[in-house]
Amino acid sequence: MSVIxxxxxxLMSICSCGGSGESNDDPVISLSVSPESLSFGAxxxxxxxxxxxxxxxxxxxxxxxxxxxxxPSSGTTASASVMVTVDANEEYESREGEVTVKCGKExxxxxxxxxxxxxxxxEFTCPLEGYQLSWNDEFEEGTELDGNKWIHEVKGSGWVxxxxxxxxxxxxxxxxxxxxxxxxxxxxxxxxxxxxxxSARVYGNHSKGWKYGxxxxxxxxxxxxxxxxxxxxMPVNFKSWPEDGEIDIMEEVGYHPDYVxxxxxxxxxxxxxxxxVTKEVKCEGAEGEFHVYGMEWTKDYFQFYVDGKKTxxxxxxxxxxxxxxxxxxxxVILNLAWGGSWGGSxxxxxxxxxxxxxxxxxxxxxx
Numbered sequence: 459m460s461v462i463x464x465x466x467x468x469l470m471s472i473c474s475c476g477g478s479g480e481s482n483d484d485p486v487i488s489l490s491v492s493p494e495s496l497s498f499g500a501x502x503x504x505x506x507x508x509x510x511x512x513x514x515x516x517x518x519x520x521x522x523x524x525x526x527x528x529x530p531s532s533g534t535t536a537s538a539s540v541m542v543t544v545d546a547n548e549e550y551e552s553r554e555g556e557v558t559v560k561c562g563k564e565x566x567x568x569x570x571x572x573x574x575x576x577x578x579x580x581e582f583t584c585p586l587e588g589y590q591l592s593w594n595d596e597f598e599e600g601t602e603l604d605g606n607k608w609i610h611e612v613k614g615s616g617w618v619x620x621x622x623x624x625x626x627x628x629x630x631x632x633x634x635x636x637x638x639x640x641x642x643x644x645x646x647x648x649x650x651x652x653x654x655x656x657s658a659r660v661y662g663n664h665s666k667g668w669k670y671g672x673x674x675x676x677x678x679x680x681x682x683x684x685x686x687x688x689x690x691x692m693p694v695n696f697k698s699w700p701e702d703g704e705i706d707i708m709e710e711v712g713y714h715p716d717y718v719x720x721x722x723x724x725x726x727x728x729x730x731x732x733x734x735v736t737k738e739v740k741c742e743g744a745e746g747e748f749h750v751y752g753m754e755w756t757k758d759y760f761q762f763y764v765d766g767k768k769t770x771x772x773x774x775x776x777x778x779x780x781x782x783x784x785x786x787x788x789x790v791i792l793n794l795a796w797g798g799s800w801g802g803s804x805x806x807x808x809x810x811x812x813x814x815x816x817x818x819x820x821x822x823x824x825x
Contacts, residue, residue, distance in 0.1 A: 487562035488512040495569040496557075500576065502546040507568060510537045511561040520556035526570060528557065547572050550598075550642060577642070582821070585766060586754060589672050589823035593663055596819045597644045602628065603637060603660060610637070611659040611793075621686070621798035622806070623648060623657040630656040642818070646794045648685070649812035659793035667694040667787035668822055673707065674752035674763075676818035680794065681745045682810025685712035686801025689751055691788040700728045703783035706736075707762065708751035713804040716744045718751070720762040720770040726781040737762070737770035748818055757785060792817060 490510045498505070502525075509515060516532040517540050525545040530538070542557060555570040577598060582591045595607055603610075610627040617625070626636055630651050636658035637646050648657035679687050691705040704723035710716075721729070721736035728734050741749055741764050752763040762770040774782050794815045797806045 485513070485562075487564045489515070489559065489561040489564040489566055491559045491566040491568060493568070495571070496542060496544075498544045498570070498572040500547045500573045502544045502572070504541055504543045507540040507542055507557070507559070508537070509540060509559055509566075512536065513562050515559065515561040517557060517559050520558040520567065523555040523570075525553070525572075526555050526557065542568075542570070544570065544572055547575050550574050550577055584672060584823045585674075585752070585763075586672050586823070588825050590825070592668065592671060592822045592824040594819065594821040595644075595662070596642065597639050597817065598642050599639075601639050603639065603644065608660045608662055609664050611661065613659075615655065619795070619798040619800065620802070621795045622684075622802065623655045623794075623796040625659045625793075626656055628658075644792070644817040646687075646792065646815040646817070647812060648680070648794045648796050648814070650808060655796045655811075657794045657796060659791065659795075662790035662792070662820060663822075664789045665694065667691075667789035668824060669785070669787045670755050670757060671822055671824040672752060672754045673790065673820075673822050674750055675707075675790075675792070675820040676748050676750045677708070678748045678816040678818075679710055679718075679745045680712070680813035680815050681715065682712045682807060682813050683804065684797050684802055684806030684808070684810060685813055686710075686795035686798055687815045688791070688793055688795070690791050692791060693783070694787040694789055699723075700730075701725050701779070701783060702786075703788075705753065705755070705760075705784070705788060707753045708764075709800075710744060711801045711803075712745075712810070713801075716741055718744055718764060720753070722760060722770075722772055722784075724781055724783050725779070726777070735770070735772050739764055739769050741765070748816070755784065760784075790820060790822070792820070 492508045496505050514534050517528050518531060519526045527543045529541050552574045553572050557568040557570055559566040611625045612627050613625045615622050615624050632651055636656055646658045675689050687710055689708040693702045696702050700723045706721040708718050710718045717738050718741045719736055719738040721734050723734055749765050754761045758774050760772045795801055
């Protein structure tokens with residue numbers, strides 16, 4: 459045999475051994491698992507997985523979920539029962555995990571789902587005597603505002619008070635949410651997109667409103683020079699301002715952090731000529747922490763509150779609509795403005811964006 463033939467013969471011999479490194483004599487691995495998914499209630503518990511394997515096997519949480527445990531986690535028998543134990547879910551959101559069953563190169567995946575914990579029943583008790591709950595939103599359902607309770611305002615920048623934000627209906631042009639619900643909180647977002655500022659202004663019970671009552675909300679304010687969050691009310695049958703009135707339960711501007719204001723506007727008392735009825739108080743931690751802002755409104759007086767402490771008081775002077783246009787239904791407003799005649803009076807810092815105002819709940823009580 460020539461040298462060339464010998465070399466070719468050796469090369470063919472090498473190729474016949476399999477360049478992939480796999481042997482034709484490798485055993486065939488079989489693996490089956492039942493069921494293909496497991497579902498647990500919020501309280502957790504145990505469920506059984508049945509498996510059949512042709513070789514040694516192992517079972518483990520696919521992503522190291524600490525709330526899933528498995529026993530036994532490995533074995534050598536051809537068939538076995540494995541106990542999957544899930545801890546109680548103490549969160550108010552459901553969760554998902556996965557269990558991996560391994561035998562040789564074979565893998566099977568079992569989806570594990572668990573329901574959310576039930577929120578404790580809320581006992582609604584008005585801080586003031588003689589009132590019953592008339593309307594509320596605890597923001598516990600869904601990921602968006604309830605369209606039967608709330609509507610979004612849609613207006614461009616400069617619409618009021620020289621403010622810089624554009625109010626849109628839920629989504630910015632690029633599909634970013636200006637409002638959403640997460641973990642039982644309404645979140646109003648203000649951000650810059652495509653060179654413009656976007657935010658949300660939402661109206662509660664807009665078409666009907668309420669005449670008199672105790673109105674309150676638990677709110678966490680954002681931080682940043684340029685922010686102007688507010689919780690306030692306007693008349694349902696609005697025709698002109700300030701003749702028809704305005705009720706500001708809480709306002710704050712970012713350049714003056716943690717100082718919250720309550721105000722009333724009418725023809726006889728309006729900020730444009732410095733005669734508005736207003737009071738500012740220091741609320742430590744208003745930016746970054748939740749506080750309760752409330753207002754009692756009767757035919758005779760207004761009394762405003764911050765965390766249950768009395769702030770602004772205004773009695774009906776009996777001089778008619780010029781000083782008391784408040785004998786009519788008003789609806790609730792929540793918004794996060796950017797800049798403007800007050801929020802931007804000392805400039806704005808766009809490095810603070812994006813910012814978020816969070817609302818835990820809104821409640822309206824009436825006698």
